[in-house]
Amino acid sequence: MSFLQWQEISKSFAGSSALSRFSLSVAQGEILALLGPSGSGKSTLLRITAGLERADAGAVIMEGRSLEGVPAHRRGMGLMFQDYCLFPHLNVAENIAFGLRSQGASKAMRTARVCELLALVRLEGFERRNVLSLSGGEQQRIALARSLAPSPRLLLLDEPLGALDAALRGELLPEMARILRSVGITVIYVTHDHEEAVTIASRIALLDRGRMAQTGTPRDLLRTPVGAFSARFMGLGALVEGGTGPDGGSVVTPLGSIQLSLPARGENTVLIKPDAIRFQPCPGFLECQARILSATLRPVGMSVKMALLGDRGREYPVEIEIADPPDADNADWTSGAVRTVWIDPARCLALSR
Amino acid sequence: MDADRAEVRRRYGPPLLRFAAGAGFAAIPVLFLCLFLIYPLERILALGLGPVFSGGFSIIARIARETDLTRLLLASGAQALASTVLSVMLGLPIAYVFGRYSFPGKGILRTLLGIPFVLPTVVVASAFVELIGSGGLLEKAAALITGNAGVQLSLTRSIGAVLLAHVFYNLSVVVRIVGGAWSSLDPRLEEAARTLGVGRFAAFRRVTLPLLFPALFASSLLVFAFCFSSFGVILVLGGPRIGTLETEIYRQAVSMFDLPSAAVLSIVQLVVTAAVMYGYSRVQARMSVIQNLKPESLTARGPRNMGEKITVSLFGFLPIMGLVVPMLALASGSFISRGVVSASFWKALVSGTGHSLFWISPLLAAGNSFLFALETVAFSLVLGIPAAYLIAWGQGARGGFRGVGASVLDILFLLPLGTSAVTLGFGFILSMGAPALNLRGSAILIPIAHSLVALPLVIRSLLGPLRSINPRMRQAAAVLGAGPTRVRLEIDLPVLRRAFVAAAAFAFTVSLGEFGATALLTRPELVTLPVLIYDSLGRPGASNQGQALALSTILMLACAAGLAAIEKFRTRGTEAF
Numbered sequence: 001m002s003f004l005q006w007q008e009i010s011k012s013f014a015g016s017s018a019l020s021r022f023s024l025s026v027a028q029g030e031i032l033a034l035l036g037p038s039g040s041g042k043s044t045l046l047r048i049t050a051g052l053e054r055a056d057a058g059a060v061i062m063e064g065r066s067l068e069g070v071p072a073h074r075r076g077m078g079l080m081f082q083d084y085c086l087f088p089h090l091n092v093a094e095n096i097a098f099g100l101r102s103q104g105a106s107k108a109m110r111t112a113r114v115c116e117l118l119a120l121v122r123l124e125g126f127e128r129r130n131v132l133s134l135s136g137g138e139q140q141r142i143a144l145a146r147s148l149a150p151s152p153r154l155l156l157l158d159e160p161l162g163a164l165d166a167a168l169r170g171e172l173l174p175e176m177a178r179i180l181r182s183v184g185i186t187v188i189y190v191t192h193d194h195e196e197a198v199t200i201a202s203r204i205a206l207l208d209r210g211r212m213a214q215t216g217t218p219r220d221l222l223r224t225p226v227g228a229f230s231a232r233f234m235g236l237g238a239l240v241e242g243g244t245g246p247d248g249g250s251v252v253t254p255l256g257s258i259q260l261s262l263p264a265r266g267e268n269t270v271l272i273k274p275d276a277i278r279f280q281p282c283p284g285f286l287e288c289q290a291r292i293l294s295a296t297l298r299p300v301g302m303s304v305k306m307a308l309l310g311d312r313g314r315e316y317p318v319e320i321e322i323a324d325p326p327d328a329d330n331a332d333w334t335s336g337a338v339r340t341v342w343i344d345p346a347r348c349l350a351l352s353r
Numbered sequence: 354m355d356a357d358r359a360e361v362r363r364r365y366g367p368p369l370l371r372f373a374a375g376a377g378f379a380a381i382p383v384l385f386l387c388l389f390l391i392y393p394l395e396r397i398l399a400l401g402l403g404p405v406f407s408g409g410f411s412i413i414a415r416i417a418r419e420t421d422l423t424r425l426l427l428a429s430g431a432q433a434l435a436s437t438v439l440s441v442m443l444g445l446p447i448a449y450v451f452g453r454y455s456f457p458g459k460g461i462l463r464t465l466l467g468i469p470f471v472l473p474t475v476v477v478a479s480a481f482v483e484l485i486g487s488g489g490l491l492e493k494a495a496a497l498i499t500g501n502a503g504v505q506l507s508l509t510r511s512i513g514a515v516l517l518a519h520v521f522y523n524l525s526v527v528v529r530i531v532g533g534a535w536s537s538l539d540p541r542l543e544e545a546a547r548t549l550g551v552g553r554f555a556a557f558r559r560v561t562l563p564l565l566f567p568a569l570f571a572s573s574l575l576v577f578a579f580c581f582s583s584f585g586v587i588l589v590l591g592g593p594r595i596g597t598l599e600t601e602i603y604r605q606a607v608s609m610f611d612l613p614s615a616a617v618l619s620i621v622q623l624v625v626t627a628a629v630m631y632g633y634s635r636v637q638a639r640m641s642v643i644q645n646l647k648p649e650s651l652t653a654r655g656p657r658n659m660g661e662k663i664t665v666s667l668f669g670f671l672p673i674m675g676l677v678v679p680m681l682a683l684a685s686g687s688f689i690s691r692g693v694v695s696a697s698f699w700k701a702l703v704s705g706t707g708h709s710l711f712w713i714s715p716l717l718a719a720g721n722s723f724l725f726a727l728e729t730v731a732f733s734l735v736l737g738i739p740a741a742y743l744i745a746w747g748q749g750a751r752g753g754f755r756g757v758g759a760s761v762l763d764i765l766f767l768l769p770l771g772t773s774a775v776t777l778g779f780g781f782i783l784s785m786g787a788p789a790l791n792l793r794g795s796a797i798l799i800p801i802a803h804s805l806v807a808l809p810l811v812i813r814s815l816l817g818p819l820r821s822i823n824p825r826m827r828q829a830a831a832v833l834g835a836g837p838t839r840v841r842l843e844i845d846l847p848v849l850r851r852a853f854v855a856a857a858a859f860a861f862t863v864s865l866g867e868f869g870a871t872a873l874l875t876r877p878e879l880v881t882l883p884v885l886i887y888d889s890l891g892r893p894g895a896s897n898q899g900q901a902l903a904l905s906t907i908l909m910l911a912c913a914a915g916l917a918a919i920e921k922f923r924t925r926g927t928e929a930f
């Protein structure tokens with residue numbers, strides 16, 4: 001039996017739909033990432049789950065019971081906000097113990113639990129600190145400790161790293177993954193960053209304008225996107241529009257006709273994965289032109305941003321890592337240079353738009 | 354370097370002259386304050402505390418016994434405390450609705466809510482006399498319902514009427530301060546508490562209330578200070594049995610002419626209000642420390658379900674409709690003579706000659722009021738602008754001679770706010786008769802007193818916009834070749850023009866309604882509208898009451914116009930308090 005179930009959840013604000021008939025089940029102990037661009041409805045779904053917002057239709061079922069009419073404070077969930085919402089009038093220990101007090105825990109129990117959680121987030125000795133004096137990363141970890149303190153059955157995280165800069169995010173993401181795995185709690189993790197989702201989640205639900213675009217393991221979303229939206233959002237490669245050829249085994253695109261290993265069934269977008277692009281002639285590959293946008297030398301190989309050039313001036317940007325670039329010191333890699341590339345049709349994927 | 358100095362010298366004259374000019378600039382407001390606030394207060398202190406140095410405490414003890422000081426203090430404190438508690442209790446739900454919801458008509462309601470605060474005390478008093486006094490609307494309604502024309506129902510001359518008027522007055526203070534704090538509080542703090550397993554009410558008690566506490570405390574102190582030194586309302590609505598320190602100072606100084614007693618009472622009054630105002634400024638300084646403030650557009654939203662809609666209409670619309678009732682009663686009362694609609698009270702204002710020797714022309718009073726208000730505007734701008742510049746300039750220094758000087762000035766110019774109007778007037782009576790400074794009986798004393806009352810408000814309203822001018826904007830202008838004069842004219846002035854108009858409107862409105870100090874300084878030919886209204890209210894007969902109502906209506910409209918000007922020209926985000 002699934003632990004948490006969303007059944008046909010719909011919600012609209014002032015006439016515009018934020019979620020329409022969204023359904024999904026989450027298993028106990030799973031870390032599910034709700035991934036999507038802003039406005040995709042992921043935060044709304046989180047607020048509905050927490051009981052801070054009411055769905056127009058549909059039901060949230062937890063452990064077989066509908067949460068309809070159950071107020072936020074009786075749902076036994078933890079929620080962490082993007083900018084943490086630490087209580088400015090309470091110190092670190094009082095913030096963490098906030099939810100424990102309403103559970104009727106004794107003072108000794110509260111102190112012990114605060115201590116335990118500060119150890120978990122590796123901020124031992126911070127009890128008496130003023131929360132406003134903490135750095136962004138410290139505030140983030142205190143907010144996590146606060147939401148874990150009452151031992152919720154489900155933890156909801158709303159862009160938990162969104163308020164931090166990129167460097168700090170890279171540092172805190174593995175730390176957060178460690179904490180969440182060690183607690184073994186079921187987690188719904190809302191984010192718009194696909195790398196964050198891939199790193200932390202055991203499963204990803206990708207949302208597009210209030211609807212499910214794709215759900216699966218991080219591997220599924222990276223290897224077998226089901227549509228152009230998934231492929232574009234996950235940054236999987238160049239997306240080239242086209243039409244199914246007369247034989248049904250190829251797609252005619254502005255780059256030329258691409259022979260596919262799997263027959264296309266009315267699909268009209270081709271994903272060209274970065275590893276499909278070669279810089280030496282190969283038999284059976286599609287030959288086309290590409291303009292270098294930028295090329296950066298790496299300790300090993302080179303990172304290149306370029307645009308595949310189609311007919312009528314259409315361009316398809318793609319970013320690739322080349323482990324062993326031919327003639328690496330050649331002027332051909334300067335930005336603006338146009339060179340010939342060969343595309344491996346076996347590493348292309350036909351997708352619905 | 355030397356070339357720079359030579360350039361400065363060429364443009365602005367030798368350093369000594371520049372220093373003298375700057376000192377003169379600073380000296381005008383400081384001198385004014387010393388002469389018309391510090392010196393009168395010193396006279397009161399000398400008269401009240403003089404016996405301590407010459408004859409011990411026995412004289413003061415006798416005065417305290419004779420004036421029943423303990424009872425006066427208790428009465429003043431008790432009515433102020435009750436008024437404060439009522440204002441906060443009623444103001445809190447209104448502040449919630451104004452802080453947390455956006456709804457149609459919110460702006461208009463907010464303005465309506467602010468009107469009572471700028472209304473002159475005598476206007477409020479006569480509005481309540483017309484509403485709940487003998488022969489008032491409440492009595493007429495009761496007669497209509499019971500069918501008994503002889504029903505007697507007067508709530509005036511009671512503590513209830515005083516409390517009602519004080520709540521009417523101060524509701525906007527509570528709503529403005531607490532509602533402002535509420536609207537800048539992130540609503541998700543409460544949501545965070547709720548997801549931690551805390552119920553709606555407990556989340557309010559454990560998160561929202563502690564975060565609102567500084568605002569609640571600050572507004573309570575302010576309301577307490579206002580009510581403690583309330584004068585006109587208590588004099589008119591309280592009746593003879595309710596005596597407070599403020600009314601007793603007036604009685605001792607004017608009716609009994611017992612100046613030493615008045616001085617002792619004034620000192621007690623000063624100590625209490627100064628202590629409360631000091632507490633207020635401390636709390637206010639702490640208030641701005643709360644972090645994570647959000648703009649109202651993020652925290653307020655429309656009511657979403659039936660319950661919220663009921664809450665908004667119950668606490669957003671109803672109480673404000675309640676505030677409008679006395680104002681409407683006042684205006685309508687001035688048009689009803691002997692039970693029929695007529696403009697006779699209004700006609701009598703211009704054509705009446707009065708039946709008594711003591712009749713004072715309403716036209717004369719209106720002319721005086723208008724003239725004093727204009728003089729007050731001139732005084733308070735001439736004094737307030739340099740003072741605000743000095744304070745802002747000094748506060749930019751953070752410590753040092755400049756910084757300390759600025760905070761001394763800041764406190765100095767807040768002092769009038771902690772001095773009750775009657776004390777101020779009494780101080781003038783004591784000090785302005787000296788041969789060196791014989792202004793006693795001079796018409797100029799009244800606008801000077803009004804300016805003192807208005808100055809704290811004027812300076813406060815200028816400080817925000819002054820601080821908001823980015824110094825780098827001035828530097829950019831200077832780098833582009835603009836001299837200090839051109840910077841003032843082309844950078845400062847456009848920003849400050851609106852603030853100047855708002856400050857002028859503040860001064861004008863304050864002067865129009867000022868009663869306490871004027872009551873002590875007035876003479877028959879210097880009568881102002883509030884004094885005449887008070888005088889008419891005290892005389893028997895429908896025509897006198899009608900005259901009071903009509904004059905009060907005029908003042909009410911003038912003050913509402915003043916408030917509209919203040920609201921229109923006030924720079925957003927800078928509160929007068």
